[in-house]
Amino acid sequence: MNTEALLHDLRRQLHDGGLRGCFLVRDLDTGDELGIDPDIQLPSASLVKVPLALATAERIRRGELDGATMLDVHPGRITTPGPTGLSRFRHPARVAVDDLLYLSTCLSDGTAADALFGLTPPAQVGDLLHELGLRDITVRHTMGELSDTPVERFDAAQVDLAHALAIGAGTGGRGHRVPQLDTTRANTGSARSYVDLLQALWTPSKIHPEVAERVRELMAHNVLRHRLAPDFSSDATKWSSKTGTLLNLRHEVGVVEHADGQSFVVAALTESEVPAALQPGAEALMSQVARALRDHLRQL
Numbered sequence: 001m002n003t004e005a006l007l008h009d010l011r012r013q014l015h016d017g018g019l020r021g022c023f024l025v026r027d028l029d030t031g032d033e034l035g036i037d038p039d040i041q042l043p044s045a046s047l048v049k050v051p052l053a054l055a056t057a058e059r060i061r062r063g064e065l066d067g068a069t070m071l072d073v074h075p076g077r078i079t080t081p082g083p084t085g086l087s088r089f090r091h092p093a094r095v096a097v098d099d100l101l102y103l104s105t106c107l108s109d110g111t112a113a114d115a116l117f118g119l120t121p122p123a124q125v126g127d128l129l130h131e132l133g134l135r136d137i138t139v140r141h142t143m144g145e146l147s148d149t150p151v152e153r154f155d156a157a158q159v160d161l162a163h164a165l166a167i168g169a170g171t172g173g174r175g176h177r178v179p180q181l182d183t184t185r186a187n188t189g190s191a192r193s194y195v196d197l198l199q200a201l202w203t204p205s206k207i208h209p210e211v212a213e214r215v216r217e218l219m220a221h222n223v224l225r226h227r228l229a230p231d232f233s234s235d236a237t238k239w240s241s242k243t244g245t246l247l248n249l250r251h252e253v254g255v256v257e258h259a260d261g262q263s264f265v266v267a268a269l270t271e272s273e274v275p276a277a278l279q280p281g282a283e284a285l286m287s288q289v290a291r292a293l294r295d296h297l298r299q300l
Contacts (some may be wrong), residue, residue: 001054001296002299003034003296006114006293006296007034007036008282009034010041010289010293011211013285013289014036014270014285015130017282018259018272018273018274018282019270019271019272019273019282019285019286020270020271021036021037021246021268021269021286022035022037022038022042022190022270023035023037023038023266023268023269023271023290023291023293024038024189024192024195024217024265024267024268025264025265025266025293025294025297026159026199026224026264026265027298028202028263028264028265029204029262029263029264032205032297032300033195034293034296034297035192035293036289036293037189037191038195039191039192040174040190040191040192040269041174041183041188041190042174042183042189042190042251042269043180043181043184043186043187043246043249044077044137044187044188044189044251045146045186045187045244045245045246046108046110046113046242046243046246046251047189047194047242047243047244047251047253048137048139048143048189048244049104049105049113049143049242050197050198050215050219050242051107051125051126051137051139052104052116052120052125052139053104053105053213053214053215054114054128054129054197054201054207054215055120055124055125055128056097056101056116056119056120057101057211057214057215058132058207058208058211059119061093061208061211065119065120066097067096067097067098067101068097069095069097070094070095070096070101071094071095071097071115071118071144072092072094073086073089073095073111073115074092074110075091076185078180084107084108084109084223085103085107085111086109086111086112086115087110087111087112089111090260095115096110097119100112100116101116101214102221104116105215105218105222105242106218106222106223108222108224108242108243110143110144110147110221111143113142113143114142114143115254117143120191121142122139122141122142122187123240125139126138126139127139132200132206132207133206134193134197134200136186136192137189137193137194137197137198137218138188138189139187139268140186140187140188141185141187142184145180146180146183146246149162149166149178149180149247150165150166150178159277160277161275162226162247163247163274163275163276163277164275165177165178166178166181167248167271167272167273167275174285180246180247181246181247181249190269191253192267194253194267195253195266197253198253198255198265198267199255199265202216202263204280216240219240219242219254219255220238222240222241222242222243224243225241226283227243227268227283227286227287228241228252228254228268228286228287228291229241229287230287231285231287232254232256232266232287232290232291232294236258236259236260237256237257237258237259238256239252239254239255239256240255240257241254241255242254242267248272248274248275248286249269250270250272250279250282251267251270252266252267252286253265253266253268253269255295262298264297266290268289270282270286
């Protein structure tokens with residue numbers, strides 16, 4: 001199948017599966033790439049924890065922060081709900097900055113991320129990205145801002161209504177009645193901007209090698225592996241990634257390193273048009289589309 005026919009078929013599959021998708025796959029060695037709408041800006045959700053990890057690690061390297069510094073995290077002080085880590089703690093805890101980095105990046109712990117944002121606020125994270133030549137990812141707010149969506153306001157039995165609002169309340173200019181989905185107010189990025197970020201981490205020039213290695217190590221230990229990992233993990237590959245989920249958004253960005261030396265950056269940012277919280281079929285479809293793009297690029 002030629003490239004044009006493949007892209008047409010993948011767009012059809014996404015449409016039939018109720019997904020709008022923005023994808024980009026890039027060969028780290030050659031720079032060759034293949035994608036679907038890779039320049040559309042979408043809310044980043046938890047993908048923003050990668051820029052946060054980069055900024056935190058860079059400030060530790062500069063001596064502005066100490067990774068061994070212990071922070072007191074009190075229930076109620078950082079009110080970011082989540083399924084893992086400190087987000088589920090019921091009592092105060094003292095956690096080192098280095099360990100907050102692990103919790104935020106590898107477990108996608110929103111409370112840990114907001115403790116780090118307390119040290120390096122969103123505007124400072126954005127400034128550090130710009131300093132490192134990464135200008136197309138915006139960081140405007142903490143993870144706590146994501147905890148006041150229609151999902152939290154509706155009864156659990158009405159979660160479909162929250163997702164219907166997320167799907168139907170957008171505008172052509174990518175504004176939205178839900179602030180967290182409004183690209184003029186949310187943390188945002190495109191498939192291309194996140195591919196650029198990961199390329200800068202895997203082939204560092206402006207980013208210090210020690211900082212890049214630290215963030216790569218964190219992404220390699222990401223425990224959320226239900227989305228793209230099934231199509232990119234094997235005995236002959238290493239998959240390092242970060243997911244992002246908010247209402248009808250399902251994202252993942254990562255790097256697959258093959259035993260033969262080839263490496264590809266993969267970004268899959270999607271919006272579901274199905275008003276349901278749990279959609280394993282959508283997870284599988286976005287993974288299959290990303291894999292098909294990688295496989296085709298590898299054969300070119």
